[in-house]
Amino acid sequence: MEDTFSIVKEMIAKKLEIEPASIQLNSNLTDIGLDSLDTFDIIFEAEDKFGIKIPNDQVNVVTISDVVNLFDRLLQEKAKVSL
Amino acid sequence: MSTAVLRRVVITGIGVVSPQGNTPVEFFNNLLAGNSGVSRIKASFVDALETKIAAQADFDGTQYFIKQQLALLDRVSQFALYCAEQAIQDAHLVLSEVEPSRVGCYMGTGMGGASATEDGYDRLFKQKATRLKPFTVLMAMNGAAASQIAMQYHLQGPNLTFTTACSSSAIAIGEAVRQIQHGYCDVMIAGGTEALLTFGTIKAWEALRTLAKEDELNLAHSCKPFSANRTGLVLGEGAAVFVLEELTYAQARGAKIYAEVSGYGTTNDSTHITQPSVDGQARAMQAALNNANLVPHQIGYINAHGTGTQLNDATETAAIKQVFGEHANSLSISSTKSMHGHLMGAAGAVELVATTLALVNNQLPPTINLHEPDPMCDLDYVANQFKNVDNLQHAMSNSFAFGGTSGVLILSKVNNRSAF
Incomplete structure (x- = not known):
């Protein structure tokens, strides 16, 4: 969880050219400056980075913690599959 | 013929990206000096090309x-x-002072985001x-x-993109002029843009066998419009955007006025997908003259389509003769494509920059690389050296295209046009 959060923070900070520290778990994506397209871009990058595939019906994320939870859940599912 | 009084439209701002530089002044001075923008293509894929030359713009978006x-x-x-x-700044236009729904944007492009497609x-x-x-x-x-x-300028009026191959941006500008003439808009941002120098696009053009052979002595001199030894066109990239305004609107705000867009004609050859038609091109020029209420002898300069292909240049010459009759022999005509190459969807707009500045400065850019007379091309093409003229009043810019859609624009000095 903490690791995923750090990675997500880094990705968004890099994209928006803002300080990672300014991104909190409860931050709203729109408030940070991510619109729906930016979010798709982050998801695209995350798919590569984590080796996961995010289904279309699960991309409705609102806060950073939504994003982190989504990635974590898919990472766990992936781990189960590879066991 | 309609008897309605049309509103008059003037150019008040110009922006350009071209193989001759990225300001109108730099662009035009390089044209007058006869400086070619054609060079070896700077791209990783150049070795896999048959045609390794193009007119690239020196433009780094990261800046x-x-x-x-x-x-x-x-x-x-x-x-x-x-x-x-650049154009909006040049016009000193404060868009927040204009009703957003009265400002539109019309652009022309042939290939759109060619790099994104190819990537x-x-x-x-x-x-x-x-x-x-x-x-x-x-x-x-x-x-x-x-x-x-x-989105950048909050323009809420009509927003259309025209794609008629090489005439796209002439059409975009002509149609934008009509938006103002007919009262739908007071200001239009109009022009064309093309950035198609990708591996796949160049390969596709190679296959059409219309690209110029490299000049053996100097590859910068490979595009030779109206010269008997012409071998084809050279692909280029760039863009031009104009601020167009209703005349009294521009005058009321004290805008600097470059020229009036006094005429626009568009027709289709309806004959062949690539072969140009004398009648088709002549109809477009005549339509523009009619639209401007001008007669042929009033035109002093034509910025020709002049691609440098055997077929275009002979056809365009014949079409000019058909429209202008005897006056064809006293007209000055030049193809600036000899220097900036063929900018496809941006060609009409970029060449209208050349035409505008020719009119304003009374200086005609040359057709460079014109050393071998062709009996089929026997008019005055301002060969190799620019020409100073005495008070040019009206100038025409021709754009023809694969697919047959022609776009002809006429510019006039504003002071010498009576309201009609």
């Missing part, structure tokens, strides 16, 4: 846009936004990727450039 913007902007939209900003195919077919970057569609779509301009 003008932040990373986040660039992620959504194909080179073609970068050109367009840069030109729009996508490259990933899928060559790198065997299973998915594409999320912004591929938004960068590649032909309407992206005009939409980006509208």
